[in-house]
Amino acid sequence: MxxxxxxxxxxxxxxxxxxxxxxxxxxxxxxxxNKVPFVAASNAVLKDIDKALDIKDDSVVYDLGCGDGRVLLYLSHFHPKAKYIGVENSAFPILLARFGSFLNKKNTGNKVEIINKDFFEQDLSNATHIFTYLYPNIMDDLFPKFREELKPETKLVSLAFKFSGKEPISEIDLKRSKYKLGRKLFVYQF
Ligand SMILES: C[S@@+](CC[C@H](N)C(=O)[O-])C[C@H]1O[C@@H](n2cnc3c(N)ncnc32)[C@H](O)[C@@H]1O
Structure with missing residues (x-):
């Protein structure tokens, strides 16, 4: 035995x-x-991201490089009528994000769509809000795409990294220790 x-x-x-x-x-x-590794936004800053994005019922919210999808899953709890699309091209975070989306739909009925794609190839013309947590050089590489595709008034909130050629409409200090990643939010209007 x-x-x-x-x-x-x-x-x-x-x-x-x-x-x-x-x-x-x-x-x-x-x-x-990818040039950007999978490092999830801290749960401690999700509330601030929500506040900075200011989502409405008819918003279409993208997380470009959505990782495990935690940002969109969090937002969908508080603004269930908006639409959420996570774009991710790395297998491990996609698994986590799809599993989270499945549980979320089971518990709340809210679907967070997770697309397995390079975000440079994603059409963003229906976006009203975009969240990013990437790297400065990737922000700059994405900038021409944003200029071309985003509707006027689209709001973009970036955790930690700025565009080099565009000023944010506001900067939010998240008051985190200097040893922690993601200490500021940069809010842009296109
Ligand atoms: C720093 S993590 C941020 C994850 C998530 N947005 C969050 O804040 O928790 C960046 C993510 O972007 C993804 N990524 C990097 N380049 C990408 C690309 N070209 N297309 C799609 N996803 C990409 C990485 O795989 C990684 O999961």
Missing amino acids: LYILMYVVQVILLIVFLVVIILFILWSIGNIK
């Missing part, structure tokens, strides 16, 4: 080990492929 129990425990540990290795490989591949 003890042998069987030990065998079962060993098999379970092996499966857990293999799953962790597979997830680690998926995470590493995503980080190598």
